[in-house]
Amino acid sequence: MENTIEQVVDIILKSMPSAPPGDTVDTFRAGDPWQKVTGILKSMPGTPREGTIDTFKVGDPSQKVTGIVTTWLASYEVIQRASELGANLIITHEPTYYNHFDNVDWLEDDPVYQAKRQLIDENNIVIWRFHDLWDRHGIVPGLIRELGWEDYADAEPNLYNIPSTSVKDLTISLKEKLGIRVEQVVGDLEMVCHCVAVSPGWAGARRQIRFLGQDSVDVLICGETNECVTCEYARDAIAAGKRKALIVLGHVYTEEPGMKWLVEWLRPHLPDVAITRVPTGYPFGAL
Amino acid sequence: MENTIEQVVDIILKSMPSAPPGDTVDTFRAGDPWQKVTGILKSMPGTPREGTIDTFKVGDPSQKVTGIVTTWLASYEVIQRASELGANLIITHEPTYYNHFDNVDWLEDDPVYQAKRQLIDENNIVIWRFHDLWDRHGIVPGLIRELGWEDYADAEPNLYNIPSTSVKDLTISLKEKLGIRVEQVVGDLEMVCHCVAVSPGWAGARRQIRFLGQDSVDVLICGETNECVTCEYARDAIAAGKRKALIVLGHVYTEEPGMKWLVEWLRPHLPDVAITRVPTGYPFGAL
Numbered sequence: 001m002e003n004t005i006e007q008v009v010d011i012i013l014k015s016m017p018s019a020p021p022g023d024t025v026d027t028f029r030a031g032d033p034w035q036k037v038t039g040i041l042k043s044m045p046g047t048p049r050e051g052t053i054d055t056f057k058v059g060d061p062s063q064k065v066t067g068i069v070t071t072w073l074a075s076y077e078v079i080q081r082a083s084e085l086g087a088n089l090i091i092t093h094e095p096t097y098y099n100h101f102d103n104v105d106w107l108e109d110d111p112v113y114q115a116k117r118q119l120i121d122e123n124n125i126v127i128w129r130f131h132d133l134w135d136r137h138g139i140v141p142g143l144i145r146e147l148g149w150e151d152y153a154d155a156e157p158n159l160y161n162i163p164s165t166s167v168k169d170l171t172i173s174l175k176e177k178l179g180i181r182v183e184q185v186v187g188d189l190e191m192v193c194h195c196v197a198v199s200p201g202w203a204g205a206r207r208q209i210r211f212l213g214q215d216s217v218d219v220l221i222c223g224e225t226n227e228c229v230t231c232e233y234a235r236d237a238i239a240a241g242k243r244k245a246l247i248v249l250g251h252v253y254t255e256e257p258g259m260k261w262l263v264e265w266l267r268p269h270l271p272d273v274a275i276t277r278v279p280t281g282y283p284f285g286a287l
Numbered sequence: 288m289e290n291t292i293e294q295v296v297d298i299i300l301k302s303m304p305s306a307p308p309g310d311t312v313d314t315f316r317a318g319d320p321w322q323k324v325t326g327i328l329k330s331m332p333g334t335p336r337e338g339t340i341d342t343f344k345v346g347d348p349s350q351k352v353t354g355i356v357t358t359w360l361a362s363y364e365v366i367q368r369a370s371e372l373g374a375n376l377i378i379t380h381e382p383t384y385y386n387h388f389d390n391v392d393w394l395e396d397d398p399v400y401q402a403k404r405q406l407i408d409e410n411n412i413v414i415w416r417f418h419d420l421w422d423r424h425g426i427v428p429g430l431i432r433e434l435g436w437e438d439y440a441d442a443e444p445n446l447y448n449i450p451s452t453s454v455k456d457l458t459i460s461l462k463e464k465l466g467i468r469v470e471q472v473v474g475d476l477e478m479v480c481h482c483v484a485v486s487p488g489w490a491g492a493r494r495q496i497r498f499l500g501q502d503s504v505d506v507l508i509c510g511e512t513n514e515c516v517t518c519e520y521a522r523d524a525i526a527a528g529k530r531k532a533l534i535v536l537g538h539v540y541t542e543e544p545g546m547k548w549l550v551e552w553l554r555p556h557l558p559d560v561a562i563t564r565v566p567t568g569y570p571f572g573a574l
Contacts, residue, residue: 075519076526094515098492106493110500112520115527168574182469184571202513205385206393213397226489227511227538228381231570232362233399239363240402248571251514283518284471284535287455 005061005089005126008068008270012091015269016133052132057096058117059126065089068273070262072252072280074127076116081278083123090127093134093259102129134258138265139200142258147177154195158211164194167219167245174221178253181286186234187245193218200254205229212237212244219244223251252282292348292376292413295355295557299378302556303420339419344383345404346413352376355560357549359539359567361414363403368565370410377414380421380546381538389416421545425552426487429545434464441482445498451481454506454532461508465540468573473521474532480505487541492516499524499531506532510541539569 003011067087071078073094082090095102097113107113120127140158144150152160162170168189175183197211201223208230212220225231225248234246256279263277290298354374358365360381369377382389384400394400407414427445431437439447449457455476462470484498488510495517499507512518512535521533543566550564 073515073519076523080526098496098516098520100515110496112500112524112527112529116523119527171574182471183574184469185573186570187572189572189574209385209397213399224514226513227570228360228387229385232360233385235570236363236403237399239367240399240406242399283473283514283522285474285476286472287458287470287476 003065003273005059005063005065005128008065008089008273009056009061009128011269012130012266013133017137053095053101054129054132057092057102057127057129058120059088059124061126061128063088063124063126065273068266068270068275069278070259070266070275071278072256072259075280076119078278078280079116079119079123079125082125083119085274085276085278087274087276088124088126090125091130091262092127093129093131093139093255095129096127130262134262135201138262139255139258140198142261143198143200143254145261146257147174149198156216158198159214159217160196160198161194162196164192167191167193167247170196170219171247174247174249178249178257180249180253181282182250182284184231184248185245186231187219187238191218191243191245193245195219196221199223200258201251205233209233212246217244219247221247221249221254223254224248250282252280256280290352290560292346292350292352292415295352295376295560296343296348296415298556299417299553300420304424340382340388341416341419344379344389344414344416345407346375346411348413348415350375350411350413352560355553355557355562356565357546357553357562358565359543359546362567363406365565365567366403366406366410366412369412370406372561372563372565374561374563375411375413377412378417378549379414380416380418380426380542382416383414417549421549422488425549426542426545427485429548430485430487430541432548433544434461436485443503445485446501446504447483447485448481449483451479454478454480454534457483457506458534461534461536465536465544467536467540468569469537469571471518471535472532473518474506474525478505478530478532480532482506483508486510487545488538492520496520499533505530506534508534508536508541510536510538537569539567543567 067085068089068091069082069087070091074090074092074096097104097107149160152162154161167187170193171183171185195216195218197217197220199208199211199222208220208222208225211217231246234244237244260277263275266275354372355376355378356369356374357378361377361379361383384391384394436447439449441448454474457480458470458472482503482505484504484507486495486498486509495507495509495512498504499521518533521531524531547564550562553562
């Protein structure tokens with residue numbers, strides 16, 4: 001393919017279902033009270049669109065594409081792997097520079113940032129973030145496919161009516177399907193649950209709490225949260241006599257399936273480009 | 288003691304070392320890019336001080352104090368326990384209503400919030416938050432006392448030069464001393480470490496990264512972080528050849544010792560009031 005990287009991203013954006021340029025996308029961010037950000041998509045890909053962080057983060061997108069790597073987060077190791085694969089476009093879901101907006105002013109003198117930039121520059125890598133749009137269209141469907149829950153969807157978005165099971169058995173099943181080592185659960189493991197709210201990644205405490213607070217919802221499954229917020233809501237709910245549970249699975253574990261599905265989704269739109277998924281992997285180890 | 292709760296809080300604030308009313312306190316909050324908030328302490332306790340969240344959250348502080356409970360977070364169960372103890376003042380480090388600023392507008396119709404408010408109101412409980420000032424004066428010292436690291440303090444704040452040990456043995460020791468079930472570690476468990484940066488709670492990614500990025504620092508110990516930020520910085524640092532490790536212990540585990548120490552610190556200032564520490568406990572269980 002003789003397309004430039006800019007043209008590739010243009011093809012991707014034009015292939016998005018029901019989100020043409022000009023559409024309004026609501027995204028939810030971590031951190032009250034600045035949780036809800038409205039992103040207005042604007043004209044051309046490649047130019048920063050007001051309110052979205054789906055922009056080029058580094059590199060020259062006018063170069064010809066040599067291959068694409070999709071990943072949850074463009075870590076140092078993912079960039080090394082892209083280079084080994086001969087790919088010069090990394091499509092990342094999460095930030096490259098340790099903050100949601102990929103600000104780098106505070107990192108100019110940081111040796112880790114400098115080493116990462118050097119690796120990127122020496123390999124002519126372009127990093128494009130595909131977060132706000134793919135959160136909406138790809139992350140939940142990718143996770144639901146991985147779980148095999150397609151037939152359980154409720155009329156209400158993000159809710160799934162699974163065959164009744166205990167919180168314990170649900171957690172075991174989720175761990176097996178997603179390859180999770182350490183679970184974090186608030187609630188009674190023997191509680192029978194049926195209606196599950198699914199909120200991958202870190203959607204912000206207010207959104208998570210709105211899911212879990214709904215009368216019909218037994219369990220909220222999320223990627224991550226912080227200790228003072230959603231898990232304390234769950235604990236208070238249970239102490240006040242409500243039948244609720246919270247299962248925290250890890251941000252990366254709940255979003256990797258969406259980035260895996262992105263490869264399948266991209267291939268028909270970009271048939272001549274080599275597209276490889278490189279898992280970021282869970283950052284934490286154990287003793 | 289015939290003091291009102293307002294008078295009790297006044298005594299506490301006037302007893303703070305080097306932080307008289309009118310002083311400037313820098314605190315760091317979770318969530319880039321709104322990380323650093325400057326709080327200007329103002330005149331009287333009980334009135335909201337601009338930029339600080341150390342305010343009364345609920346209840347009538349003009350009532351006579353009947354007893355004090357100190358806690359990391361005033362959960363439903365902690366409030367029940369305070370009531371059993373006959374205490375009407377809860378001094379909490381963390382928020383009551385699942386967001387840092389204890390905004391409740393979004394919770395008015397929430398059944399869990401309503402149940403918690405009912406419990407508070409029926410028991411005439413007053414909740415006062417002691418976060419920004421105690422973060423500075425009590426949380427780190429309390430943790431260091433619990434670890435027995437008083438003699439290891441570096442000239443640089445938050446740094447401790449411990450006897451050289453492996454990351455694995457350090458983690459085991461921390462888990463034992465703090466009663467931690469699940470550790471989360473980024474890095475080589477066999478790496479020998481000596482200089483440890485200690486950052487309890489969730490100080491924000493920039494602050495954590497500034498600690499870990501210092502040449503002299505081998506390991507950062509923190510309460511919690513989020514998956515896209517500090518742990519990815521640690522992972523990139525290691526991939527780029529730096530000798531670094533990150534140990535995440537849990538927000539509550541790293542701050543409970545500071546709230547335990549608060550009881551000791553308060554007693555000489557309020558000799559006639561019953562003061563009890565009620566641990567909040569870790570929210571998560573395991574299979």
